[in-house]
Amino acid sequence: SHDASFGYWDSARMETVAIIFMTLAGISFVRYFVVIRSLSLRPISNDREIRTYFTVLAVSIALVSIMLLEHRVHDDFLEALRSSAFHVVSLATTTGYASADYAQWPPFIPVLLMFLGCFVSCAGSTGGGIKMVRMVLLIKQARREMVRIIHPRVVNPVTLGGRAIPSSVMTAVLGYMLIYGAATMGLTFLMLLSGLDIVTAFSAVVATVNNIGPGLGQVGPASNFGVLSAFQLWVLSFAMLLGRLELLTVLVLFTGHFWRR
Incomplete structure (x- = not known):
């Protein structure tokens, strides 16, 4: 290349x-x-x-x-x-x-x-990000909640491919999205603390957490991540690990329950 x-x-x-x-x-x-x-x-x-x-x-x-x-x-x-x-x-x-x-x-x-x-690639593909199936389920869940506001007693399960999705799966999807958002914001704040502008900091984190490649600002397609400091590169390296291993696999290592087992 x-x-x-x-x-x-x-x-x-x-x-x-x-x-x-x-x-x-x-x-x-x-x-x-x-x-x-x-x-x-x-x-x-x-x-x-x-x-x-x-x-x-x-x-x-x-x-x-x-x-x-x-x-x-x-x-x-x-x-x-x-x-x-x-x-x-x-x-x-x-x-x-x-x-x-x-x-x-x-x-x-x-x-x-x-x-x-951040979301277009399908689950089980080579792509990174949230995956399309999670976005489809989130949209269906949002639609379900709006229907429940109008019709509180209606039975309206989230379905995919004609099959009802268990509530445990929806809870896992919502939990993943919460952790995804928190991790993205937390890493962005670290990049901002290191002196980067908001466009470069946020886009660099989004690009690495989702394994997209180029970001915007100083790490745009006409540049590369070589302009960043050692600390910033360590933060983004951690972000890439989080994204590639689907967040929870990495974060569970920082819990006491994992090591007690």
């Missing part, structure tokens, strides 16, 4: 191939095994998480393409679509490649790309 990432080659063909394989890598590998065994694509087309995954990618690519054309970043539709598709898929699947300095694009776009990297 090169410091300029995919921008070094500036090749539409290479980016197209990369988009295809990055998209495939963001899907659960278990589904591929089921597809091979059944010789049918139904396990993928019937999976709510994967359908939502493709929907979010498609909507995001369309939105970013429109923004690039609207702000004259690209005058040609195909060029806008190419840039949009590559960066949306790359950041959403936490691959981390870039073919341009998207930090210089309209502010909405780099923030959206960072946001997508």
Whole structure:
């Protein structure tokens, strides 16, 4: 690879191939095994998480393409679509490649790309972040609570793929999200205490906890993490461990119950 990432080659063909394989890598590998065994694509087309995954990618690519054309970043539709598709898929699947300095694009776009990297990848894929299935369950839980406000006695379990999700699973998802938010904010405060600006500090933590790759500010796609101090790099190294091992696996080591056992 090169410091300029995919921008070094500036090749539409290479980016197209990369988009295809990055998209495939963001899907659960278990589904591929089921597809091979059944010789049918139904396990993928019937999976709510994967359908939502493709929907979010498609909507995001369309939105970013429109923004690039609207702000004259690209005058040609195909060029806008190419840039949009590559960066949306790359950041959403936490691959981390870039073919341009998207930090210089309209502010909405780099923030959206960072946001997508937090949750779009499917569980069981190579991607990092919260995972799409957790977001689907959280949205369903929120919808359930709104219905219960209107109809307090209604029986309305959270379902996924036609199956009711046990309350213990929903509790685990909510607990994970609480720890995820607390860890992100706590690590961001540590980075701020070390003297970084808010954009660099927050985006660096988000990028490392979710294993996205580049952040924004001083650690944007045109730069790297080499500009940070030793203390800041240690904090972000811990953040990467937290994210890659799904938070709880690491944090449980700091509890007394684990060592007493």
